[in-house]
Amino acid sequence: MLLHSSSMAIKVSHNLGLGKWNDKHNNNFIPNHVGSFFIFLRSNKTHHNAMSGGHIGCCLSSFNQTQSFPVMEDQKKLSFSSPEPVNYSQELDVAVRTVQLACSLCQRVQNGLISKTSDGVQSKDDNSPVTVADWSVQATVSWILSESFGSSNVSIVAEEDIQNLSKAKAGGVLETVVKTVNECLAEAPRYGLNGPKMALGTTEVLEAISRCNSIGGPAGRFWALDPVDGTLGFVRGDQYAIALALIEDGEVVLGVLGCPNYPMRKEWLNYHHRYHRIISKLTPSTSESWDKGCVIYARRGSGEAWMQPLLHVNKNLVWPNSARPVRVSSIDNPSLATFCEPVEKANSSHSFTAGLAHSVGLRKQPLRVYSMVKYAAIARGDAEIFMKFARAGYKEKIWDHAAGVVIIQEAGGVVTDAGGRPLDFSKGIYLEGLDRGVIASAGANLHDKIIRAVDASWDSSAL
Numbered sequence: 408m409l410l411h412s413s414s415m416a417i418k419v420s421h422n423l424g425l426g427k428w429n430d431k432h433n434n435n436f437i438p439n440h441v442g443s444f445f446i447f448l449r450s451n452k453t454h455h456n457a458m459s460g461g462h463i464g465c466c467l468s469s470f471n472q473t474q475s476f477p478v479m480e481d482q483k484k485l486s487f488s489s490p491e492p493v494n495y496s497q498e499l500d501v502a503v504r505t506v507q508l509a510c511s512l513c514q515r516v517q518n519g520l521i522s523k524t525s526d527g528v529q530s531k532d533d534n535s536p537v538t539v540a541d542w543s544v545q546a547t548v549s550w551i552l553s554e555s556f557g558s559s560n561v562s563i564v565a566e567e568d569i570q571n572l573s574k575a576k577a578g579g580v581l582e583t584v585v586k587t588v589n590e591c592l593a594e595a596p597r598y599g600l601n602g603p604k605m606a607l608g609t610t611e612v613l614e615a616i617s618r619c620n621s622i623g624g625p626a627g628r629f630w631a632l633d634p635v636d637g638t639l640g641f642v643r644g645d646q647y648a649i650a651l652a653l654i655e656d657g658e659v660v661l662g663v664l665g666c667p668n669y670p671m672r673k674e675w676l677n678y679h680h681r682y683h684r685i686i687s688k689l690t691p692s693t694s695e696s697w698d699k700g701c702v703i704y705a706r707r708g709s710g711e712a713w714m715q716p717l718l719h720v721n722k723n724l725v726w727p728n729s730a731r732p733v734r735v736s737s738i739d740n741p742s743l744a745t746f747c748e749p750v751e752k753a754n755s756s757h758s759f760t761a762g763l764a765h766s767v768g769l770r771k772q773p774l775r776v777y778s779m780v781k782y783a784a785i786a787r788g789d790a791e792i793f794m795k796f797a798r799a800g801y802k803e804k805i806w807d808h809a810a811g812v813v814i815i816q817e818a819g820g821v822v823t824d825a826g827g828r829p830l831d832f833s834k835g836i837y838l839e840g841l842d843r844g845v846i847a848s849a850g851a852n853l854h855d856k857i858i859r860a861v862d863a864s865w866d867s868s869a870l
């Protein structure tokens with residue numbers, strides 16, 4: 408395993424929540440073949456430390472300078488008229504294309520999982536699952552970022568490590584990961600990215616995964632990657648997200664969220680995933696139609712967030728790939744507002760949020776959606792509030808929030824902890840100091856109401 412040249416071996420143990428994946432909470436199931444071949448359980452996940460937030464600086468040594476570099480029109484103007492030295496347009500361009508590529512990888516793997524489903528079994532495990540897609544996306548994103556900016560300039564904090572993958576019993580999975588990564592990277596040119604000249608070998612794939620060994624911190628620049636956020640939604644054929652953010656000096660400066668199953672009608676977010684498959688069979692997409700799925704992105708300080716459709720098979724990504732701006736909802740009347748929250752009770756107290764909803768006057772049923780797709784729903788104006796109150800002792804990780812936070816803020820929304828303070832991305836891999844929970848809203852009015860309601864009911868809650 409190759410670590411960063413300056414890496415050191417500090418280990419951080421993750422104690423995952425008990426009961427999180429216990430399916431007594433809902434009626435979903437995990438296909439049994441998934442259990443046998445695709446899912447590994449993350450437990451006592453370890454992170455190897457590299458330099459804290461290694462700085463990319465302005466050096467894009469490996470980036471192909473001759474290739475035309477499509478940037479959004481506004482960014483072009485900005486780069487010529489603004490004296491600001493850094494506008495992150497190259498990083499944003501590469502990040503969006505990479506997440507587009509990762510979306511296609513995940514779609515292929517998820518379709519493979521689902522099409523093999525014959526009967527299902529309950530997941531009785533208390534640990535979170537990790538799939539071929541998690542490792543493959545991490546390897547792909549890591550490889551592309553290193554190729555684009557030079558591996559010595561790229562520092563990545565990411566969810567997966569190679570511990571389970573390297574185990575002998577995971578041999579078949581490792582082969583599948585290597586194959587999946589190579590199939591994906593072969594498509595890179597369609598996305599305007601450089602692929603490898605020759606297929607990557609096992610060692611190179613493992614290196615790419617394990618290179619994501621930064622532990623973040625307050626100084627310098629690093630990427631935060633959740634290769635498949637909402638892995639449970641992913642294996643159930645439901646919502647999930649690929650989340651990539653760039654953090655500089657403790658502040659999220661870019662966020663990109665790939666949401667391959669985001670439905671084109673917001674009502675469909677509520678439907679069980681089986682309906683989506685029936686609907687997509689009834690109305691197959693044409694190459695011109697925006698069927699489902701999107702990549703949403705924003706740059707800190709731009710006051711804009713954008714959404715692109717996923718790239719259709721056999722098409723090339725031509726920037727800005729039909730991007731359109733997204734904006735948060737203008738609804739500020741709680742009785743008209745929709746709030747979203749995690750699907751799993753074990754990840755966020757449904758009873759506490761039900762009490763908050765009642766006291767604030769939220770009348771609609773909660774929208775329970777896996778992953779950072781909830782952040783996307785707020786940014787797109789498809790819901791007004793997102794609340795997550797994890798059990799005491801659970802520490803939120805930066806990759807589960809970074810991309811979504813900047814996207815909502817630039818789309819006009821507000822994200823804070825329950826004390827009204829910004830989330831702090833400068834403290835390493837956890838959102839240290841988070842006050843009680845995460846609240847995102849379409850506007851200050853709704854946000855203040857929720858915060859006041861949390862204060863009023865916290866002491867009497869079981870949290």
Ligand SMILES: Nc1ncnc2c1ncn2[C@@H]1O[C@H](COP(=O)(O)OS(=O)(=O)O)[C@@H](OP(=O)(O)O)[C@H]1O
Nearest residue numbers: 424635636637638749750751754776777778797801
């Ligand atoms: N016990 C506990 N409490 C709170 N949060 C936890 C817990 N365990 C895990 N996680 C993290 O939550 C991520 C999934 O969050 P979601 O909002 O998508 O939850 S849910 O799947 O809809 O229930 C999930 O991200 P992924 O592992 O990428 O799926 C975890 O990082």
Ligand SMILES: [Mg+2]
Nearest residue numbers: 633636637807
């Ligand atoms: Mg996650």
